[in-house]
Amino acid sequence: MHQEANNKMAQDMRSVDAICVNESQLQHKWHHQLKYLVTGILFGIIFVKAEIISWFRIQEMFRFQSFHMFGIIGSAVVVGMISVWLIKKFNIKTIYGEKIIIQPKPFNKGQIIGGFIFGLGWALTGACPGPLFAQIGTGATVVIITFLSAIAGTWVYGLLRDKLPH
């Protein structure tokens, strides 16, 4: 019983301020994770090939000098919306037969303050978190420093979380 309460608490903390939390009841061997590795590889290739990880493309976007990034994000959202709608409409299950659940995102002030701070960082580094991984992969080794700094930023947020307005 006590164990169960602990598990519940750990789940609650995991889902706090995180968009990707889903509790699956299934236990998998580690190699089941490889399908996410493959998805990530394909995703990383798209990142590089469409120049999404380019500092220059991000500068163009924030100066409204090119449609490229707006076209990418816009069309990705449209395809994502249609997909989620289809999944809900036809009650599509996972490949393991589980019901697909997407957690709602409740409002807090972090979406405004944190969002603004991330925007500043995005234009400085020319990268959101995903492109950092791909940039390092393409051989820009110094981006490891930017990546470590981003981990430090996340850690400091965790440390100060109770003191920040939410």
Add this chain to the structure above:
Amino acid sequence: MLEFIKQPWPWYVAGPLIGLTVPTLLILGNKTFGISSSLRHICAACMPANIPFFKYDWKKEIWNLFFVLGIFFGGIIAGNFLGNPDPIEVNPKLAVELSGYGINNYNHLIPQEIVNWKSLFTLKGLLIMVVGGFFVGFGTRYAGGCTSGHSIMGLSNLQWTSLIATIFFMIGGIIMANWILPLILSL
């Protein structure tokens, strides 16, 4: 075919493919698309330091770390074997502006003149790489997601809070790129 792949991919190819990541992850295992959470899992795995925000079973989110490791490998593959041999083409207005700050090399996806190991020890490089990285990590977690988690996954699921987050990502970026970054690049 390989010649075609080596060209930069247009937005109407890349955007829909990225959008398909949303249903792919959901159908593969009920995972909601999001990348910045990986930074939190790394904190939870490596240095939880008794902070409540990092005290959870990160191993349950290990799929996310496999996913970002994949992005890193994807960068290696595309960067080494599928790379575009030509310099990046940017809006001429941007090229003129950046030229004023001594940025003229468009052979890489990132500007070699400012993003390099030597420049890390200058005020300009420190602000762009270290402070910028810190803002990315702190801001995304405070906002509860990044471009993938909010702007793509959240908007796909019609979350109005993700729209607010996306609007503030853009406001922060526009202010930085147009009014603050020019001062930093002039240093």
